[in-house]
Amino acid sequence: MAWFIKTETFRMPRQQLLAHLQAHHAWVAELRQQGVVISSGYLVDQLGRPGGGGLLLLAADDYAAAEALVRQDPLIAHGCVDWQLQGWIPAVGDLAVGDLAVED
Secondary structure (H helix, E strand, C coil): CEEEEEEEEECCCHHHHHHHHHHHHHHHHHHHHCCCCEEEEEEECCCCCEEEEEEEEEEECCHHHHHHHHCCCHHHHCCCEEEEEEEECCCCCCEEECCEEECC
């Protein structure tokens, strides 16, 4: 398995996103129940306020599998965000998400 990061910027005000954000949260929860290693959260400003976008970290077999999964995200499917998917190669530090751990 390899790590992938999806970053996103909201294309509309948060109030207009609420229904899609709820669908996104349910989608992530369902994937976690299926055993997918995935974590999603908001990007925040210097005061800790969310509002501009988010970050999703997931493990997948390869880029194509990660992209296919990410394209199912309700936020993407409904055009709510501009997004980018990148692979991530951990180099230093440790991170535990689900059953995968990254260690130096």
